[in-house]
Amino acid sequence: MNYNYIILVAFALAMDAFAVSLAAATYFGKPTKRQKFRLSFHFGLFQFFMPIAGWLLGAHLEQYVKEFDHWIAFAVLAVIGIKMCIDAMNDEQVISKDISKGWSLVSLSLATSIDALAVGFSFGVINANIFIPSLIIGIVAAAMSLIGIKLGEVLSVKFGSKAAVIGGIILILIGLNILREHLLM
Numbered sequence: 001m002n003y004n005y006i007i008l009v010a011f012a013l014a015m016d017a018f019a020v021s022l023a024a025a026t027y028f029g030k031p032t033k034r035q036k037f038r039l040s041f042h043f044g045l046f047q048f049f050m051p052i053a054g055w056l057l058g059a060h061l062e063q064y065v066k067e068f069d070h071w072i073a074f075a076v077l078a079v080i081g082i083k084m085c086i087d088a089m090n091d092e093q094v095i096s097k098d099i100s101k102g103w104s105l106v107s108l109s110l111a112t113s114i115d116a117l118a119v120g121f122s123f124g125v126i127n128a129n130i131f132i133p134s135l136i137i138g139i140v141a142a143a144m145s146l147i148g149i150k151l152g153e154v155l156s157v158k159f160g161s162k163a164a165v166i167g168g169i170i171l172i173l174i175g176l177n178i179l180r181e182h183l184l185m
Contacts, residue, residue, distance in 0.1 A: 006133045009119060010047075010140035016112040017043040017141045018148040019174055020077075023167030024099055024108075025152025027084045029160075035100040036149050044142025046109040047116050048134050054120020055130040070182035073111040074175035080104060081171030088164035111175075113141075 021039050025031050031039075080099060087097075097104065116137060123130050155163040 003136075006136050007140070009133075010137040011144070013047060013113075013116050013119065013137055014141040014144035016115070016174055016178075017047065018144040019170055020108055020112050021145040021148030022152040022155070023081070023084065023170045025149040026156045026159075026163035026167035027088070027099065028152075029156045029164070030153065031100070031149055035098065036146065038100040038105060039149060040142045040145035042105055042109045043112055043145040044138045046113040047141035048138025050113040050116035051120035051123060051134045051137060052130055054117040054122075055124040057121070057124075069114045069117075070178050073114050074179045076107045076111040077171045077175030077178070080108065081168040081175070084168030084171065085165050088161040088168065114178075 021043065024035075024039055028035055083097070084099075099105065099108065119137070120130060120134075123133065152163070152167065155166070159166070
């Protein structure tokens with residue numbers, strides 16, 4: 001397998017993780033080291049495991065997953081995005097929930113890595129080795145998440161709670177884009 005192709009795929013898959021990380025950082029304002037670690041680690045981890053899961057499950061299950069995966073991703077991103085906007089508009093100083101913990105983190109990690117599951121399916125169909133590509137995908141996603149967090153911090157400092165609203169809108173738009181891509185296929 002061509003490593004240049006794998007790196008391009010990894011960057012394409014990491015764009016959702018980048019955008020969600022940017023949005024999360026605008027929500028936090030000044031994310032802690034733990035929040036930065038949790039987001040980047042989990043996004044990278046899920047991006048690593050999802051292609052492996054897709055490869056292991058095989059293409060015969062794809063027909064069942066592809067019918068609703070985009071709706072799940074959209075719902076998760078929209079709910080969290082709306083919550084971020086509401087929190088930002090209600091009280092600039094109080095963040096009611098740390099989205100880098102618990103089910104919010106797992107939901108965001110799954111939502112940003114569903115496409116990686118499909119990549120795993122395709123690798124399984126061509127009987128390609130999956131470990132090294134998955135490792136590259138995971139590392140790139142973690143790195144892009146850190147870059148997104150840093151950019152989100154800068155935007156948050158510059159624009160305050162408006163940045164959190166923009167971050168929430170970005171999550172909603174990512175969800176809508178996922179729907180658009182899947183429904184137009």
